[in-house]
Amino acid sequence: xxxxxxxxxxxxxxxxxxxxxxxxxxxxxxxxxxxxxxxxxxxxxxxxxxxxxxxxxxxxxxxxxxxxxxxxxxxxxxxxxxxxxxxxxxxxxxxxxxxxxxxxxxxxxxxxxxxxxxxxxxxxxxxxxxxx
Amino acid sequence: xxxxxxxxxxxxxxxxxxxxxxxxxxxxxxxxxxxxxxxxxxxxxxxxxxxxxxxxxxxxxxxxxxxxxxxxxxxxxxxxxxxxxxxxxxxxxxxxxxxxxxxxxxxxxxxxxxxxxxxxxxxxxxxxxxxx
Amino acid sequence: xxxxxxxxxxxxxxxxxxxxxxxxxxxxxxxxxxxxxxxxxxxxxxxxxxxxxxxxxxxxxxxxxxxxxxxxxxxxxxxxxxxxxxxxxxxxxxxxxxxxxxxxxxxxxxxxxxxxxxxxxxxxxxxxxxxx
Numbered sequence: 001x002x003x004x005x006x007x008x009x010x011x012x013x014x015x016x017x018x019x020x021x022x023x024x025x026x027x028x029x030x031x032x033x034x035x036x037x038x039x040x041x042x043x044x045x046x047x048x049x050x051x052x053x054x055x056x057x058x059x060x061x062x063x064x065x066x067x068x069x070x071x072x073x074x075x076x077x078x079x080x081x082x083x084x085x086x087x088x089x090x091x092x093x094x095x096x097x098x099x100x101x102x103x104x105x106x107x108x109x110x111x112x113x114x115x116x117x118x119x120x121x122x123x124x125x126x127x128x129x130x131x132x
Numbered sequence: 133x134x135x136x137x138x139x140x141x142x143x144x145x146x147x148x149x150x151x152x153x154x155x156x157x158x159x160x161x162x163x164x165x166x167x168x169x170x171x172x173x174x175x176x177x178x179x180x181x182x183x184x185x186x187x188x189x190x191x192x193x194x195x196x197x198x199x200x201x202x203x204x205x206x207x208x209x210x211x212x213x214x215x216x217x218x219x220x221x222x223x224x225x226x227x228x229x230x231x232x233x234x235x236x237x238x239x240x241x242x243x244x245x246x247x248x249x250x251x252x253x254x255x256x257x258x259x260x261x262x263x264x
Numbered sequence: 265x266x267x268x269x270x271x272x273x274x275x276x277x278x279x280x281x282x283x284x285x286x287x288x289x290x291x292x293x294x295x296x297x298x299x300x301x302x303x304x305x306x307x308x309x310x311x312x313x314x315x316x317x318x319x320x321x322x323x324x325x326x327x328x329x330x331x332x333x334x335x336x337x338x339x340x341x342x343x344x345x346x347x348x349x350x351x352x353x354x355x356x357x358x359x360x361x362x363x364x365x366x367x368x369x370x371x372x373x374x375x376x377x378x379x380x381x382x383x384x385x386x387x388x389x390x391x392x393x394x395x396x
Contacts, residue, residue, distance in 0.1 A: 001296075001361050001368065032133075034168050034261045036298050036359050040370025042314040047220040050174040059206045059213040060220060067199075067331075074323045081323040088311040088324060092373070093359050095168050095225050097133050097259040104133065104257065106172025109224070125368065127361040129298050129395045131261045164265075166300050166393045179352040182306040191338045191345040192352060199331075227300050227357050229265050229391040236265065236389065238304025241356070263393045 045090030051110025177222030183242025309354030315374025
């Protein structure tokens with residue numbers, strides 16, 4: 001598999017990793033199939049959303065922060081139960097169609113790494129599976 | 133890849149696309165593997181849920197509308213930040229097992245296209261990857 | 265495909281199925297690719313989260329119960345609309361990278377079956393798709 005390095009600088013942060021994911025596909029020239037993008041961390045997640053207006057990212061981050069606040073009622077001793085819950089709500093993987101070596105995304109779609117317990121040094125793993 | 137056309141008539145709407153997805157598989161007769169169903173839009177999503185009682189759809193749509201209301205506090209200029217957030221909560225893809233050309237679903241499962249910013253003309257993309 | 269049997273004893277319950285999933289992979293020795301883990305039920309789901317401190321499971325279950333309560337305003341006649349909604353929020357499948365026959369998980373990641381309408385006898389389906 002391929003690996004991408006991601007460095008976050010805040011507790012909650014959304015990073016566009018679209019171009020890094022596309023770069024990993026360059027070795028699969030002209031092949032079609034499926035790409036699995038996987039986050040091996042439990043206080044982070046992956047999502048796909050608009051990459052044109054940055055307010056989409058900030059509205060999404062703000063909403064998640066209000067939906068799952070850092071509630072003292074959580075029992076997880078590390079104090080980051082909210083980060084784990086947000087990770088599960090978003091999910092730890094995204095799957096994409098690849099055609100002739102190219103990642104197939106909608107016009108406005110970008111791939112986002114969602115940090116919920118940074119700042120940290122993170123990894124994203126990728127596996128390409130050809131259809132023939 | 134294959135493409136399905138979906139036409140929505142309301143701002144928020146849940147459409148059963150199960151039979152359209154199954155129809156796309158008819159060319160893969162007798163092959164087994166994995167089917168990726170992908171939504172290329174950022175204000176819509178895909179989910180899998182009960183397709184027997186229509187109240188499941190309406191309860192799910194009603195809940196999401198209350199969870200992420202059209203809040204004026206959102207900053208995204210197009211006024212559809214709630215649609216983008218609902219899209220990320222549900223996710224833009226679903227993956228399915230295929231055996232001998234047949235989509236493997238549980239007894240009560242249907243595949244739903246979830247419109248959060250219609251009415252619109254939409255697409256759903258499909259990629260089948262055989263296991264051998 | 266492979267099948268795992270899961271038995272739940274409460275209405276809402278989170279079960280670690282990581283070792284059962286890994287056991288199913290033992291027949292794929294030394295092959296690399298992608299593993300699809302699929303829940304064929306509409307009042308249950310699958311997630312990936314920390315498997316070290318059990319409080320992560322209980323905090324996650326508690327949060328979901330408060331987010332989607334058993335609200336009498338739901339119209340679904342079976343009275344388990346909340347279970348269906350929680351299933352869609354978590355999702356019915358998870359995809360994983362496999363390298364040389366081994367499931368690739370992050371240090372703290374476990375795979376969880378999430379029961380939202382038990383106690384029940386449940387199944388989880390698995391499909392491995394090799395990359396070559």
